Amino acid sequence: MPSLAHFLHILAETKGLFLNALLLTLKLTVVSILIGIVIGLFFALLKISKFKIAGFISDTYVYLVRGTPLIVQIFILYFGLSGIFLLPDFWAASLALALHNGAYIAEIFRGTIQSVDKGQMEAGRSLGMTKALTLRRIILPQAFRRALPPLGNQFIIGLKDSSLAAFISMNELFNVATTLGSNNFDEMTYLLIVAVYYLVLVALMTFVVSRIEKSLAVSDR
Amino acid sequence: MDAKEMIKIDNLNKSFGDLHVLKNINMTVYDSDVVCLVGASGSGKSTLLRCLNFLEKKDSGKIIIGEREIIPGTHNLNKVRQKVGMVFQHFNLFPHKTVLENIIEAPTMVKKIPKDQAIAEAKVLLSKVGLEDKANVYPSKLSGGQKQRVAIARALAMEPDIMLFDEPTSALDPELVGEVLTTMKELAEEGMTMVVVTHEMGFAKEVADWIVYMNEGKIVELGKPEEFFNHPKEERTKEFLRTTMLK
Numbered sequence: 001m002p003s004l005a006h007f008l009h010i011l012a013e014t015k016g017l018f019l020n021a022l023l024l025t026l027k028l029t030v031v032s033i034l035i036g037i038v039i040g041l042f043f044a045l046l047k048i049s050k051f052k053i054a055g056f057i058s059d060t061y062v063y064l065v066r067g068t069p070l071i072v073q074i075f076i077l078y079f080g081l082s083g084i085f086l087l088p089d090f091w092a093a094s095l096a097l098a099l100h101n102g103a104y105i106a107e108i109f110r111g112t113i114q115s116v117d118k119g120q121m122e123a124g125r126s127l128g129m130t131k132a133l134t135l136r137r138i139i140l141p142q143a144f145r146r147a148l149p150p151l152g153n154q155f156i157i158g159l160k161d162s163s164l165a166a167f168i169s170m171n172e173l174f175n176v177a178t179t180l181g182s183n184n185f186d187e188m189t190y191l192l193i194v195a196v197y198y199l200v201l202v203a204l205m206t207f208v209v210s211r212i213e214k215s216l217a218v219s220d221r
Numbered sequence: 222m223d224a225k226e227m228i229k230i231d232n233l234n235k236s237f238g239d240l241h242v243l244k245n246i247n248m249t250v251y252d253s254d255v256v257c258l259v260g261a262s263g264s265g266k267s268t269l270l271r272c273l274n275f276l277e278k279k280d281s282g283k284i285i286i287g288e289r290e291i292i293p294g295t296h297n298l299n300k301v302r303q304k305v306g307m308v309f310q311h312f313n314l315f316p317h318k319t320v321l322e323n324i325i326e327a328p329t330m331v332k333k334i335p336k337d338q339a340i341a342e343a344k345v346l347l348s349k350v351g352l353e354d355k356a357n358v359y360p361s362k363l364s365g366g367q368k369q370r371v372a373i374a375r376a377l378a379m380e381p382d383i384m385l386f387d388e389p390t391s392a393l394d395p396e397l398v399g400e401v402l403t404t405m406k407e408l409a410e411e412g413m414t415m416v417v418v419t420h421e422m423g424f425a426k427e428v429a430d431w432i433v434y435m436n437e438g439k440i441v442e443l444g445k446p447e448e449f450f451n452h453p454k455e456e457r458t459k460e461f462l463r464t465t466m467l468k
Contacts (some may be wrong), residue, residue, distance in 0.1 A: 122276055123313035127327035128303035137330060141317050146455055 002189040010189050011196070014180065016077055017056040022197055028162040028172060032097030039098060040105025045135075047110045050214070058106065065103035071164050073100055078168045091166035101158045110156065112146040113139060145216050152209035156202050173197055226285070227383055228273060228413045233282035235268060237387030242268050244438040246282070246404040250383075253412040257425040260435035260461065266392035266418045269435070270385050273416065274305045287382070303331065310367040310388040314375070317369050320347070322354040324375045339343040348402050359400075366397030370404050377408075384408065385419040420435070422465055426450055 002010075047058040058214035065073070087095070116139050122132030166175035173194050181190035224256065228250040235243040242265045250256050255285040270283065271277040275291070275298045283290050291301050302389075306452050315323050315356040328334045347353045350370040360368055369389055369457040376384060386405065390398040409415055409428050419425060424444065425432055434442045434457075442458045453459050 030340055031356060080385075084340060117311075117313070119313035120310055120315065122310065123307075123315070124327075125299075126274055126276065126302055126309075127305035127375070128299045128331045129327055130299055137326065145317065 002186070002192070007189055007192060008184070011193050014190075017180065018176060018193070018197060021171055021173045023171065023200075025159070025162050025172040026199070028094055028097065028165055028170070029155075030158045031094045032101060033034065033092070033158050035098035036101030036133065036154075037151075039102030040109055043102065043106035044109035044113060047106065048113055060093055062103045062106060065100055070096065070100050070161055071167060073092065074164055074168060074196060089165075089168050089170050093162070093168060095114075097162060097165075099160070101154060104154050104157075105151065108147050108150045109120070109143060112143040112150075115146060116142045148209060148216070152206065152213075155205055155209065159201055159205060160198060167189045173196050223329065224253070226250075227252050227254070227287065228416070229283070229285040230269075230284035231285070232271075233269070233272060233284065234280045235265075235272060235277065236280055242438050243272070243279075246440060248440065248443070250414060250416060253414055254430045255409045255413075255415045255417065255428050256431045256433060257429040258416065258418045258433050258435060259420070259465075260423070260426060260441075264432075264435040265438040266435045267387055268328075268388050268400060270416060270418050273383075273385055274302050274307050278305075299331070303327075303379050304382045306379060306381035306384045306391050308369065308372050308376055308384065310391050312360075312365070312372045312392075313370055314372055316360050318361055319357050320352065320363070320371050322361070324378045327375070328378050343374070343378060346377055347371075349377075350374045351400075363395055365393045366400045367370045369393065369401045372399075373404055373408070383414045383416070386415065387417070388418050388420065390419070390421055396408060420465070422450075436461070 039116055043058045043061055046054040049055065074096040076087060077087055077096045081087060081092075103156035115128055120138050120142070121131070124138045125131065162172060163174035165172050166178070167173070175191040175197070177194035178187070185188070226249055228232055228248070230246050230248045233243055233246040234241070238420055244265075246269060246459065247368050248256075258269065258300065260266050268277055272279050273286075275284075275293055278293065285291070286301055286305065289296070291298070297410065315326065317433055324346060325336065325339040328339040328342070329336055342433075343355060344356065352370055352374070355363065356370070357368065360371065363371065373384075373389075377441060389405065393401065400422065402421060405417070405424070406417070408429050417425075418428070427446075429446050432444055432446055433440055434449070434455075436457055442453060442455045444453075449458070453462060
């Protein structure tokens, strides 16, 4: 084990090197989560639609994505598709992460949409609102609010999963840590440093999600 | 009758699976009438009410609202529903919106009324139901009686020709029933056409123009309140009144 003094010394010395990696990790995470939310909402709506085929498409998507490892998905987008078109590494990683998170987020949204009392839809319809309008104005805002705690959880998983982008040579946190560690024959120190970076990011993310939760909780019953 | 027919139901049938809940229902509601649907739980009265704004799909028969027979798929039900307000047993207020936002939601989003105007109209409605001071409060902060009065104001905001009430006081604590019934009585006095599913026999006796007693999916007896309560014709009606009045 490295001594604390050594650990702190290396931590301070390498902060410039890790800063760029941290920014890339953040970019990967934020982009993939935002796209993942859109994908998740889309497949959740397909799933609750009255058309059986839409539900089937949604089920298939969720099954394929949840049933295969993320690293396989990243490699398919980056290496597998390279014969047809070459995705830049950032987009291969972001899209794979987005498609992956999207499947889990779809399940989160489906659950919270269905948890909204059916009287809410009836109330909207009884006022002459269309189904789509009631969904958008009445059901989804309530479903989003309920989705926040599990979404926060998914965001944390997404952040940590972004480390798999290292395997298509993206210089995000994990890649930088392992490279520096092996170059300096000091793996443990660098792995502990990268663990600290992830812990700080997760703490920040948890804080932001809980702030959003609180600001939306004004009307909770 | 020279009064205008607002709702005409002709040979309405409805089943849930094997359960035949509405059997050959025929009924006419005239302009400004208050019709109370009474009967035991499971007699089909709520289902009948829900058929009137098409939250429940009929199996056969005709439903005429105003002058036209309404055929789902052919007519725009959203347009029909704008003219037929509904108040639910469990209020169904939108919990993420304030009282005022609940009321202006449909006028601004469906009728595209300018927000300022919708707010002004909502405030008039709120003072009518005695809740002008609750405009910016969320529903979770209201009592059951207040929630139901907001729900009534919300339905009225669409300026309906007909108001449907589905057991509006059944979910309320006994001491809160009065305020909701008072609001409904005022509405009736203004000439609103109302169909009310209720267990409140006192309200039915005092406010209704017609009482419709349903049992096992059929209309057993239909009459003016004084006849219905004092001289019921059918044996089953007498039995029903004996058991409900004993409470």
